[in-house]
Amino acid sequence: MKKFLNSVDTVLTESLDGFAAAHVDILVLGEEHKFIRRRELKPGKVALISGGGSGHEPLHGGLVGHGMLDAACPGQVFTSPTPDQMLAAVGAVDTGAGCLFIVKNYEGDVMNFDMAAEMADGVQQVVTNDDVAVENSSYTTGRRGVAGTLVVEKIVGAAAEQGMALPELKALGDRVNAATRSMGVALTSGTVPAAGKPTFEIGDGEMEFGVGIHGEPGRRRDTLRSADAIAEEVCAAIAGDFGDRVKGPALLFVNGFGGTPSMELYLMYNSARRMFEKRGVTVIRSLVGSYVTSLDMAGCSITLTMLGDGMTALWDAPVHTAALRWGM
Amino acid sequence: MKKFLNSVDTVLTESLDGFAAAHVDILVLGEEHKFIRRRELKPGKVALISGGGSGHEPLHGGLVGHGMLDAACPGQVFTSPTPDQMLAAVGAVDTGAGCLFIVKNYEGDVMNFDMAAEMADGVQQVVTNDDVAVENSSYTTGRRGVAGTLVVEKIVGAAAEQGMALPELKALGDRVNAATRSMGVALTSGTVPAAGKPTFEIGDGEMEFGVGIHGEPGRRRDTLRSADAIAEEVCAAIAGDFGDRVKGPALLFVNGFGGTPSMELYLMYNSARRMFEKRGVTVIRSLVGSYVTSLDMAGCSITLTMLGDGMTALWDAPVHTAALRWGM
Numbered sequence: 001m002k003k004f005l006n007s008v009d010t011v012l013t014e015s016l017d018g019f020a021a022a023h024v025d026i027l028v029l030g031e032e033h034k035f036i037r038r039r040e041l042k043p044g045k046v047a048l049i050s051g052g053g054s055g056h057e058p059l060h061g062g063l064v065g066h067g068m069l070d071a072a073c074p075g076q077v078f079t080s081p082t083p084d085q086m087l088a089a090v091g092a093v094d095t096g097a098g099c100l101f102i103v104k105n106y107e108g109d110v111m112n113f114d115m116a117a118e119m120a121d122g123v124q125q126v127v128t129n130d131d132v133a134v135e136n137s138s139y140t141t142g143r144r145g146v147a148g149t150l151v152v153e154k155i156v157g158a159a160a161e162q163g164m165a166l167p168e169l170k171a172l173g174d175r176v177n178a179a180t181r182s183m184g185v186a187l188t189s190g191t192v193p194a195a196g197k198p199t200f201e202i203g204d205g206e207m208e209f210g211v212g213i214h215g216e217p218g219r220r221r222d223t224l225r226s227a228d229a230i231a232e233e234v235c236a237a238i239a240g241d242f243g244d245r246v247k248g249p250a251l252l253f254v255n256g257f258g259g260t261p262s263m264e265l266y267l268m269y270n271s272a273r274r275m276f277e278k279r280g281v282t283v284i285r286s287l288v289g290s291y292v293t294s295l296d297m298a299g300c301s302i303t304l305t306m307l308g309d310g311m312t313a314l315w316d317a318p319v320h321t322a323a324l325r326w327g328m
Numbered sequence: 329m330k331k332f333l334n335s336v337d338t339v340l341t342e343s344l345d346g347f348a349a350a351h352v353d354i355l356v357l358g359e360e361h362k363f364i365r366r367r368e369l370k371p372g373k374v375a376l377i378s379g380g381g382s383g384h385e386p387l388h389g390g391l392v393g394h395g396m397l398d399a400a401c402p403g404q405v406f407t408s409p410t411p412d413q414m415l416a417a418v419g420a421v422d423t424g425a426g427c428l429f430i431v432k433n434y435e436g437d438v439m440n441f442d443m444a445a446e447m448a449d450g451v452q453q454v455v456t457n458d459d460v461a462v463e464n465s466s467y468t469t470g471r472r473g474v475a476g477t478l479v480v481e482k483i484v485g486a487a488a489e490q491g492m493a494l495p496e497l498k499a500l501g502d503r504v505n506a507a508t509r510s511m512g513v514a515l516t517s518g519t520v521p522a523a524g525k526p527t528f529e530i531g532d533g534e535m536e537f538g539v540g541i542h543g544e545p546g547r548r549r550d551t552l553r554s555a556d557a558i559a560e561e562v563c564a565a566i567a568g569d570f571g572d573r574v575k576g577p578a579l580l581f582v583n584g585f586g587g588t589p590s591m592e593l594y595l596m597y598n599s600a601r602r603m604f605e606k607r608g609v610t611v612i613r614s615l616v617g618s619y620v621t622s623l624d625m626a627g628c629s630i631t632l633t634m635l636g637d638g639m640t641a642l643w644d645a646p647v648h649t650a651a652l653r654w655g656m
Contacts, residue, residue, distance in 0.1 A: 002515040002626060004555045004592040015591045018598030022614040057590040187330040204330070227332045261586035261624050262385040263343045264332040270346030286350040296589050296626065298330060326653055
């Protein structure tokens with residue numbers, strides 16, 4: 001295992017300490033590293049709380065701040081946070097207007113966020129499941145929540161910042177999730193620090209098609225293909241799943257898994273954009289970068305959100321987080 | 329070689345096409361991919377132009393925009409851009425107030441930017457050489473220009489945006505460069521697409537200490553050490569080189585080389601910050617991310633800029649580029 005670390009037991013806490021120190025203007029680390037919260041709370045605003053296993057940085061802690069999340073609960077690497085983390089976060093950021101949990105669809109996450117929601121008052125939840133690769137998976141009943149979760153958090157976060165009430169935010173989150181589809185491919189496996197070796201074996205000439213963000217299997221193992229061939233298959237899967245809805249303005253998000261550099265991501269963006277546009281999509285907003293990672297896995301995912309219902313203006317609204325920032 | 333590409337001959341142009349399409353609000357791609365220029369020029373402003381071999385993205389194209397560069401000239405991977413690229417960029421962005429070239433100290437870059445500067449009127453140059461690892465190197469007489477170049481581009485870019493004249497910008501650039509020191513370590517080698525195999529061999533338990541951003545050798549090959557031990561040695565080298573000047577407010581920039589994820593970079597930031605602070609540095613500004621990369625190399629560099637002379641306000645000034653954005 002080749003990683004920058006001092007001890008596998010303290011990777012997460014040391015990284016969180018560094019993260020909080022680097023972004024002291026934006027956020028505060030909760031006691032015992034239970035959560036990261038926005039430094040300046042906005043009384044009367046519905047609090048948005050997300051979280052999940054660590055190893056996907058900058059999701060979710062890097063999305064805490066004005067216009068996005070009020071708090072994020074980091075679990076151990078690829079392990080759900082515990083309900084007491086979510087409850088501590090609720091206690092820290094709920095200013096009386098209620099909380100919305102944004103939860104990626106994995107069994108552990110759903111169970112633990114559910115438990116916290118039952119114990120707290122005035123909480124609603126949006127569960128994201130944007131990954132079209134497989135219907136059920138290693139840790140999932142139904143589809144997995146992956147990079148599209150960032151899009152849900154940005155759009156719902158902007159609406160919350162503008163004063164939208166909890167039931168409408170919940171409905172908006174469900175709508176954005178339903179307008180979003182993703183699929184990923186892996187060229188290498190990431191390595192969980194505590195395991196010390198790659199999560200899965202993969203040959204020099206192989207790729208995992210439809211991989212999950214924990215390295216869980218996708219649709220199939222295949223020989224490594226050209227960027228255009230990969231983009232064509234991923235975009236066809238996404239477009240096919242949308243059916244007739246894949247027409248008109250969209251956000252195209254090409255996401256790196258941690259070990260793939262920006263040069264390759266923009267090349268994939270170039271391929272994916274052509275594949276979608278020939279199907280009638282008009283890409284009017286773009287995001288390219290490593291935002292929903294799988295430790296040091298090489299690979300990328302492609303996410304398309306069909307932008308309806310004022311979503312574009314909410315995407316464009318000011319945001320000030322460690323990983324996404326514009327308009328302020 | 330495991331990369332997203334269609335053909336090694338078109339990696340660069342396809343990536344640039346994707347980049348320009350994704351950031352159409354900020355920039356324009358010049359004819360024949362000779363340069364990337366800022367979309368909205370500001371008449372009367374000194375034009376800042378940088379460039380160098382590709383493979384270091386987002387440097388420099390990702391730093392084109394309001395408050396930073398007016399143009400960037402991308403060479404082939406790890407190959408200097410040609411003088412006609414710089415001349416085309418001058419022709420496209422010089423609005424009459426002159427141009428400042430910001431050039432990393434590599435022999436090919438220096439020679440080609442020099443040639444262009446002689447052929448154009450009203451051009452001055454800042455050559456960055458922030459890497460303390462080695463005095464001369466594979467492609468360099470004197471020290472290499474590495475991640476500190478971004479700091480020079482940000483601070484000089486803000487001053488240019490505010491209307492500073494060419495001679496003062498040149499002096500400011502030299503001052504920021506002189507206030508900046510960097511050093512890097514590699515855990516793996518990157519792979520140049522046209523070569524198809526890693527630039528250098530490195531064992532499972534080894535690291536390259538003081539590596540250059542093209543994978544060129546540093547101070548020595550060593551066994552992989554803890555994050556704290558690495559940070560201690562890098563920070564000691566940087567602090568030692570600063571001598572008495574390493575006291576007071578500073579910018580700490582931990583830069584990923586392309587294959588290292590954010591979790592590890594923040595852990596290294598946490599270590600480096602402690603190492604500098606115990607020496608009397610006060611970290612008042614921070615940047616953590618993969619900004620000056622070496623293709624898919626795993627590793628990171630640490631950069632420290634001692635903030636004097638109004639540099640903090642210039643660092644904080646609004647910027648709107650693909651890779652750095654705040655205040656607008």
